[in-house]
Amino acid sequence: MSFIIRFINNFIDNFSDKFYQNIIAENRWQLIIKGLLITLEVTFFAVLLGIVIGFVVAIIRSTYETTVKPNLLFKIINFISKVYLTVIRGTPVIIQLLIVYFVIFASVDINKVVAAVIAFGINSGAYVAEIVRSGIMSVDKGQFEAGRSLGLNYFQTMITIVLPQALKNILPALGNEFIVLLKETSVSGYIALMDLTKAADTIRSRTYEAFFPLLTAAFIYLILVMILSAGVTRLERWLRKSDRR
Amino acid sequence: MIVVKNLHKKFNSEIEVLRGVDQHIRPGEKVVIVGPSGSGKSTFLRCLNLLEQPTQGEIWFDGQLINAKNVDIDKVRARMGMVFQHFNLFSHKTVIQNITLAPIKLKLQSPEEAKENALQLLRRVGLEDKADAYPSQISGGQKQRIAIVRSLAMNPKVMLFDEPTSALDPEMVGEVLDVMKELADSGMTMVVVTHEMGFAREIATRVLFMDDGKILEEAPPKEFFSNPENPRLKEFLSKIL
Ligand SMILES: Nc1ncnc2c1ncn2[C@@H]1O[C@H](COP(=O)(O)OP(=O)(O)OP(=O)(O)O)[C@@H](O)[C@H]1O
Numbered sequence: 001m002s003f004i005i006r007f008i009n010n011f012i013d014n015f016s017d018k019f020y021q022n023i024i025a026e027n028r029w030q031l032i033i034k035g036l037l038i039t040l041e042v043t044f045f046a047v048l049l050g051i052v053i054g055f056v057v058a059i060i061r062s063t064y065e066t067t068v069k070p071n072l073l074f075k076i077i078n079f080i081s082k083v084y085l086t087v088i089r090g091t092p093v094i095i096q097l098l099i100v101y102f103v104i105f106a107s108v109d110i111n112k113v114v115a116a117v118i119a120f121g122i123n124s125g126a127y128v129a130e131i132v133r134s135g136i137m138s139v140d141k142g143q144f145e146a147g148r149s150l151g152l153n154y155f156q157t158m159i160t161i162v163l164p165q166a167l168k169n170i171l172p173a174l175g176n177e178f179i180v181l182l183k184e185t186s187v188s189g190y191i192a193l194m195d196l197t198k199a200a201d202t203i204r205s206r207t208y209e210a211f212f213p214l215l216t217a218a219f220i221y222l223i224l225v226m227i228l229s230a231g232v233t234r235l236e237r238w239l240r241k242s243d244r245r
Numbered sequence: 246m247i248v249v250k251n252l253h254k255k256f257n258s259e260i261e262v263l264r265g266v267d268q269h270i271r272p273g274e275k276v277v278i279v280g281p282s283g284s285g286k287s288t289f290l291r292c293l294n295l296l297e298q299p300t301q302g303e304i305w306f307d308g309q310l311i312n313a314k315n316v317d318i319d320k321v322r323a324r325m326g327m328v329f330q331h332f333n334l335f336s337h338k339t340v341i342q343n344i345t346l347a348p349i350k351l352k353l354q355s356p357e358e359a360k361e362n363a364l365q366l367l368r369r370v371g372l373e374d375k376a377d378a379y380p381s382q383i384s385g386g387q388k389q390r391i392a393i394v395r396s397l398a399m400n401p402k403v404m405l406f407d408e409p410t411s412a413l414d415p416e417m418v419g420e421v422l423d424v425m426k427e428l429a430d431s432g433m434t435m436v437v438v439t440h441e442m443g444f445a446r447e448i449a450t451r452v453l454f455m456d457d458g459k460i461l462e463e464a465p466p467k468e469f470f471s472n473p474e475n476p477r478l479k480e481f482l483s484k485i486l
């Protein structure tokens with residue numbers, strides 16, 4: 001019995017000691033907070049960029065599929081979109097990040113956050129494009145034809161009739177894509193961007209203590225993902241309700 | 246009003262769905278098209294407002310060749326109403342929004358005008374109380390009456406109907422046909438694909454029999470039903486009457 005109590009006492013002493021060393025000392029928690037903010041910043045703006053790219057590419061792709069005789073310019077644009085999707089989805093995101101930072105912006109002194117936003121945004125755009133495309137295809141063709149038969153042009157029909165319904169169908173999938181993106185930004189350390197993961201790893205290398213900093217980072221990611229997942233679940237429930245209306 | 250000359254339509258496959266259709270639809274006419282399944286009735290109707298692109302032939306509407314290059318097809322379609330078998334109401338919009346969307350978007354009416362106009366049309370079909378309902382909240386018959394009203398809100402010169410009652414429960418067919426009859430009485434030019442022979446008899450000025458991508462017979466309803474000449478039409482009528 002006393003052995004167990006001693007063990008627990010020891011553990012708690014040890015625990016608070018380690019906690020102090022890894023989180024409190026030298027204001028290391030500030031490093032974590034700053035890293036967290038950078039992670040959120042990169043994720044947020046990459047999501048925005050990904051949405052813009054994704055919608056544009058999806059509209060190009062599905063418009064192309066329904067065009068009977070596309071002209072040369074349109075063929076080229078569609079081809080570029082296809083290459084974009086293939087290359088981005090066929091290569092690791094880390095490589096893409098490194099290429100953006102060390103190759104494309106090699107000669108310019110680009111802010112690392114901006115480089116990360118561009119890399120992750122371009123990456124996410126490819127996945128968003130496929131999600132949006134499936135959403136567009138999930139809308140009954142009759143909706144599109146009804147719009148056109150009333151005299152709306154292609155883009156008016158797309159924007160006022162097809163996309164709102166498509167968006168509703170894909171909101172949960174988009175939400176999940178952003179959860180994936182949040183976790184993927186953890187490789188930002190490869191371009192020495194001090195995000196949450198890199199911050200935790202930096203503390204590890206200073207204190208020679210892996211457990212605390214890494215578990216703290218993992219815990220924060222987990223909380224963020226759980227919040228986002230709860231949001232997606234609520235969204236799904238709300239969408240189902242509005243379907244029954 | 247609509248003149249069709251030597252209309253051919255081929256889809257990706259090599260089979261011709263329309264194999265030379267000539268038609269002249271005059272203002273105020275009610276043309277009913279009947280024929281077996283797969284004979285090309287829908288395709289013909291959809292060629293009239295270019296939802297399908299003809300592979301050969303000419304379609305004239307209001308003196309304009311509409312399947313030519315640099316025709317603003319959206320302007321043409323705005324003057325041609327179309328009613329679909331499956332209604333195709335915009336499911337994310339309320340009834341009144343369904344009706345006012347196109348007139349407002351195309352700047353044909355101000356939002357207030359469009360709303361006033363829509364309410365008046367809804368009153369005409371007895372569905373004023375459904376103005377703020379969503380399509381999923383109303384019956385099939387009500388949906389189709391609203392789809393008709395949605396087309397009418399554009400003040401079309403001609404209305405195309407593709408089997409407007411085929412997807413309805415039997416007890417709802419009547420209410421939709423009543424709206425169409427009223428519309429016919431008001432002088433609207435109509436082209437109707439349907440299996441409702443009673444409607445054809447009562448309303449049509451001319452009935453067309455389509456089979457295998459061609460119009461094999463056309464006549465006023467009396468003659469059409471009592472004195473069919475083409476053997477295929479005789480067979481068709483004996484099956485459905
Ligand atoms: N988009 C399309 N692509 C390829 N084939 C098509 C397409 N639309 C119709 N067809 C074919 O064209 C033929 C005629 O079809 P259509 O829908 O015009 O017939 P219909 O007379 O309206 O028949 P129903 O009474 O069943 O509605 C059918 O064999 C059909 O399979």
Ligand SMILES: [Mg+2]
Nearest residue numbers: 286287288408
């Ligand atoms: Mg048909």
